[in-house]
Each structure stands twice: as structure tokens, then as C-alpha cells.
Amino acid sequence: MNSRPKILLVEDEQHISFMLQYNLQAEGYEIVAAMNGKTALNLYQSEKPFDAIILDVNLPEVDGFQILEKIRLEDTRTGILMLTARASDQDRLEGLTGGADDYLIKPFNLLELMARVSRMIERSKLFKEHKIETKNVSFTRWTLDHDSLMLKVSGQEETQLTALEADLLKEFLSNKDKVLSREHLLREVWGLNGDIESRTVDNFILRLRKILEVDPSHPKYLISVRGRGYKLTDPGEPK
Amino acid sequence: MSFLRSTFKVILHPIFIFVTSQMVWISIAILWVHWFVNAREVIEVMRSSLPLAIESHITITALVVGCILLGMLLVGSIWIFVVSQRQTVSLRQQQAFVSSVTHELRSPLASLKLMIETAETRRLSHDLQAQMLSMAKIDIERLLRLVNQVLLSSRLDRGVEDFSKTAEILNLKTILIQSTERAAWLDPSIQERVEMKCDDDIFVHASINALILIFGNIIENAVKYSPAGTPIKISVEKNQTSIRTTITDQGFGIRSQDMKRIFRLFQRGNIAISKALPGTGVGLFLVKSVTKILGGKVEVSSLGEGFGSSFLVEIPWKGPLHE
Numbered sequence: 001m002n003s004r005p006k007i008l009l010v011e012d013e014q015h016i017s018f019m020l021q022y023n024l025q026a027e028g029y030e031i032v033a034a035m036n037g038k039t040a041l042n043l044y045q046s047e048k049p050f051d052a053i054i055l056d057v058n059l060p061e062v063d064g065f066q067i068l069e070k071i072r073l074e075d076t077r078t079g080i081l082m083l084t085a086r087a088s089d090q091d092r093l094e095g096l097t098g099g100a101d102d103y104l105i106k107p108f109n110l111l112e113l114m115a116r117v118s119r120m121i122e123r124s125k126l127f128k129e130h131k132i133e134t135k136n137v138s139f140t141r142w143t144l145d146h147d148s149l150m151l152k153v154s155g156q157e158e159t160q161l162t163a164l165e166a167d168l169l170k171e172f173l174s175n176k177d178k179v180l181s182r183e184h185l186l187r188e189v190w191g192l193n194g195d196i197e198s199r200t201v202d203n204f205i206l207r208l209r210k211i212l213e214v215d216p217s218h219p220k221y222l223i224s225v226r227g228r229g230y231k232l233t234d235p236g237e238p239k
Numbered sequence: 240m241s242f243l244r245s246t247f248k249v250i251l252h253p254i255f256i257f258v259t260s261q262m263v264w265i266s267i268a269i270l271w272v273h274w275f276v277n278a279r280e281v282i283e284v285m286r287s288s289l290p291l292a293i294e295s296h297i298t299i300t301a302l303v304v305g306c307i308l309l310g311m312l313l314v315g316s317i318w319i320f321v322v323s324q325r326q327t328v329s330l331r332q333q334q335a336f337v338s339s340v341t342h343e344l345r346s347p348l349a350s351l352k353l354m355i356e357t358a359e360t361r362r363l364s365h366d367l368q369a370q371m372l373s374m375a376k377i378d379i380e381r382l383l384r385l386v387n388q389v390l391l392s393s394r395l396d397r398g399v400e401d402f403s404k405t406a407e408i409l410n411l412k413t414i415l416i417q418s419t420e421r422a423a424w425l426d427p428s429i430q431e432r433v434e435m436k437c438d439d440d441i442f443v444h445a446s447i448n449a450l451i452l453i454f455g456n457i458i459e460n461a462v463k464y465s466p467a468g469t470p471i472k473i474s475v476e477k478n479q480t481s482i483r484t485t486i487t488d489q490g491f492g493i494r495s496q497d498m499k500r501i502f503r504l505f506q507r508g509n510i511a512i513s514k515a516l517p518g519t520g521v522g523l524f525l526v527k528s529v530t531k532i533l534g535g536k537v538e539v540s541s542l543g544e545g546f547g548s549s550f551l552v553e554i555p556w557k558g559p560l561h562e
């Protein structure tokens with residue numbers, strides 16, 4: 001039985017794909033590579049489950065955002081890292097709000113990519129082996145079921161979270177009313193060195209606010225603390 | 240709320256403000272002339288009753304000069320508007336260009352960086368080292384081609400490029416084969432996709448760089464904007480005055496409203512933009528400009544989205560003396 005973590009690599013640039021395959025295989029991963037969007041979706045269906053997916057955006061036939069959307073409809077647990085030359089804030093936001101766990105811009109640092117992929121795979125493995133604490137965590141109106149990744153909101157329908165959204169929310173729920181810096185969140189949730197990238201955290205906070213807040217543009221629960229980070233707090237029962 | 244927002248958007252649009260302000264000017268002028276004509280009798284009475292005589296030619300002169308000044312104001316404001324609109328379009332083009340060129344630079348740079356970092360961190364076999372050097376060379380050539388195209392587009396835009404100095408007698412089939420090979424970095428199986436119909440004895444008098452630039456760009460586009468493996472047909476016809484080369488693909492096609500636009504500098508078709516396909520909006524500008532310098536023309540046809548496209552390049556043939 002093959003115990004090597006399996007990664008779906010979707011990259012249409014031949015040289016980048018070749019070098020990534022070489023490096024990932026050298027780290028002990030099994031790679032399934034696709035050069036265009038259509039093949040990627042076919043391979044995803046025929047070869048799943050994967051432990052992680054590395055996904056380019058500009059792809060022939062079906063673009064990376066469409067692939068992300070299709071995969072997230074049926075799978076919220078597999079970590080997806082967008083690896084793209086599209087560097088605008090709008091693209092980054094589209095990727096992260098669309099369900100990606102990470103967004104890395106080309107040209108990238110090889111060791112950083114390896115660290116991020118490794119962390120995503122660890123998380124995926126923990127979920128598979130049920131090593132993550134599956135006890136429900138509650139706070140004000142919400143109850144997070146970390147086993148099913150469902151967020152129950154009193155009086156409302158349940159919301160399906162991705163694995164990384166659940167991890168991030170759990171970190172806030174475990175540190176209620178405490179200010180958590182971006183560096184802390186990157187270290188604890190992403191498993192990364194805090195000075196690498198902080199906008200990823202900001203984009204995920206926006207994603208959580210869309211789920212938690214009545215008016216995400218005027219957050220009351222998940223608030224920013226200027227110059228320090230973010231805090232999950234209970235402002236009192238809404239009227 | 241959205242109705243109010245859209246109304247404000249329309250009211251604050253520069254074209255709306257410009258048209259409204261011109262209508263105000265013209266209305267004031269019409270009212271003024273109307274008042275002057277109607278009040279002329281009163282002015283005449285006032286003139287006769289006043290101790291200081293007002294000459295009638297002074298009032299007529301004032302009317303004529305006033306109209307001329309208003310006309311000058313109108314022309315001036317239209318000119319300022321046209322210039323500012325041109326600048327706005329130019330700024331948008333520059334932004335689109337910076338965005339697309341940056342994107343096109345990132346991929347080969349990422350590939351080169353990845354190879355260097357891999358070489359730094361891993362022990363590589365000689366075979367792999369050789370393969371990586373070969374790939375690095377292709378990436379550098381790709382970067383060079385991009386930089387050269389951008390520089391050439393600038394020279395062509397300023398009208399300072401001259402291909403006549405490097406003109407020579409060339410075999411067209413050889414040029415088309417070389418142009419096809421140029422697109423191999425996009426698809427290594429390009430030779431299998433191309434169906435070429437070109438007689439061996441067709442010769443042209445032109446610069447090799449100019450011809451490869453024209454056909455290479457069109458073939459590269461055919462590869463970029465077509466599904467992998469679909470055929471690309473190249474056919475050449477020669478008549479008494481010209482050589483017509485047609486390159487047809489079975490790709491995403493071009494919308495009718497984009498047919499002219501795609502030949503402008505930094506402009507791209509809507510299908511290419513919406514599908515986020517790579518490109519800079521420089522290639523077809525170069526194709527058109529260089530074909531024009533050679534005394535020829537380029538035309539595009541497409542039945543629309545999903546039906547492929549066909550580029551016809553017509554260059555003059557100056558008779559068998561050149562062969």
C-alpha cells in the first residue's frame with residue numbers, strides 16, 4: 001500500500017511543472033500532474049483522494065478559479081494552494097475567498113513553497129486520522145464541529161467550512177478576547193514563519209467575517225486591533 | 240439605492256459633464272443673441288434719447304466678436320476634452336500593458352529561480368543538470384523575445400524601424416518552418432499539428448527578422464489560443480502581384496467587435512482576457528506594422544467564439560527577377 005502523500009499538481013508551464021515535480025518527489029510526495037484545467041478535473045475525479053492540491057490560475061480550457069470552485073463543492077478538507085503569476089489583491093482575494101487555503105505568487109521561494117505544502121498535508125493527515133480534537137467548541141451564537149467542519153449558528157442554517165477556516169476559527173475560539181497577531185496566526189494555523197506573508201491572514205479574516213458577521217464591513221465579533229492583530233469578542237447579544 | 244448610485248455614476252461621467260456644459264454654453268449664446276435681436280428696438284430708442292451717441296456698428300461688432308469668442312471657447316473646450324480622453328485611453332493602455340507584461344515576465348523568472356534554488360539545495364545528476372541548462376536557455380530566450388518585442392513596438396510606434404537594410408531573397412517555406420519552430424516553447428509537438436501547403440519555389444525579397452516576426456507571432460497565437468492537439472493550417476498562394484499566406488486555427492476565435500482592436504498596441508481580444516490567457520497585446524501590433532512596412536496587409540476573419548480564426552498575410556511579389 002502506498003503511504004506517500006499524494007499531490008495533484010496543476011501547472012501549464014512545462015519547466016515549472018517539471019521542477020516542482022522533481023522537488024516534491026525528492027521530498028517523498030507522489031505527484032499527479034495536469035497541464036490544463038480539463039485534465040486536472042478528470043484526474044481529480046479518477047485519482048482522488050489527494051492530500052494537497054497545487055493549482056495555477058491561468059490554465060488552458062478551465063481556469064484555476066473554476067477548478068477551485070468545482071473541487072470545493074464536494075471537498076472542503078483537501079488543502080489547496082494557488083500558485084500563480086497573478087499578483088493583484090483582487091486575484092488573491094478571489095482565490096482565498098473561493099476556498100483556497102493559501103496563495104503564493106510567482107516567482108516564489110522553493111523552501112517557502114515546500115513548508116506551506118508540508119503544513120497543508122500535515123493538516124489533511126490529521127483530519128484523516130482523526131487526531132485533531134473533535135470536541136465541539138462553542139462561543140456566543142456559534143458551535144464549531146471540528147469533525148464535520150460544520151459551523152452551527154443558533155437560529156440559522158449550518159455553514160460548511162474548509163479545513164483551514166475551521167483551524168483559524170478554532171484558534172480564535174481557543175483564545176477568546178485575546179488579541180492574536182498575524183505572526184501568531186501564521187505560526188499556529190499555517191505553521192509558517194511569521195515574517196513571510198501577512199496578507200494571507202487578512203484575506204482569511206475577511207472570509208471568516210463573511211461567515212460570522214451580520215455586516216462583514218462593520219465587524220462586531222471578529223475585530224481588528226490597530227497595529228496588533230485581530231480579536232474574537234462578544235459585544236453582547238444582538239438586539 | 241443602486242438606482243441612485245448608477246444615476247450618480249452617469250451624472251459624474253466626463254462625457255455627460257462635457258455634453259451638459261457645452262449645452263449650457265450654447266443655450267447662453269442663443270439666449271444672448273435672442274435677447275440682442277429682440278432688444279434692438281429698445282436700444283435704438285435709448286440711443287436716440289441719450290445725449291451720448293451709441294454707434295450702431297459698435298453693437299453689431301460686439302455681437303460678432305462675442306459669437307467668435309464663444310465659438311473659440313467651444314472649440315477650445317472640445318479640444319481639451321479630446322486630448323484628455325486620449326490621455327485617459329493611453330493611461331489605461333499603459334496600465335494594461337504593465338499588468339500583462341509583468342505577468343508574462345513572472346513565469347520564466349519563476350522557472351529560472353526554481354532551477355537555481357533546486358541546484359543550490361539538491362545534488363543533481365549530470366543528465367538533470369544538462370536538462371535544466373537547456374530549460375534555462377529556453378526561458379532566457381523567452382524573456383529576451385518579450386523584451387525585444389516591447390522595444391520593437393516602441394520603435395515601430397515612433398516610425399524609426401527600417402527593415403529594408405537587411406532585406407534579402409528568402410525561401411518562404413523555410414521561413415514558415417523556422418516561424419513554426421519558434422513556437423515550440425509553447426508546444427513541443429507543434430510540428431505534428433501544423434499542416435503546411437507551400438510550394439518549394441516561392442521566394443520573397445524581405446528581411447528574415449521581419450518575416451519570422453510576422454509569421455512567428457501569428458503561429459504562436461494559434462498555439463496559445465487553441466486547444467492542445469488541434470490542427471493549425473498554413474497555406475500559401477502566389478499570383479502575379481502578391482503572395483498570400485493564410486494561417487488558420489481551430490481555437491477560441493475572435494469576436495467581431497475585436498477584429499480591429501486586436502491589432503492596436505497593448506489591446507487584446509475579449510475572449511483572451513476573459514479566459515485569462517497569457518499575452519501582452521504587442522504581437523499583432525507588430526504583425527500589422529511590419530507587414531505594412533513590407534508594403535503588404537494583414538486581415539483576420541473568425542466566425543466567432545469557439546470557431547477558430549484565420550489570418551491572411553498578403554505581401555507584394557515583385558516578379559521572377561528576385562528569384
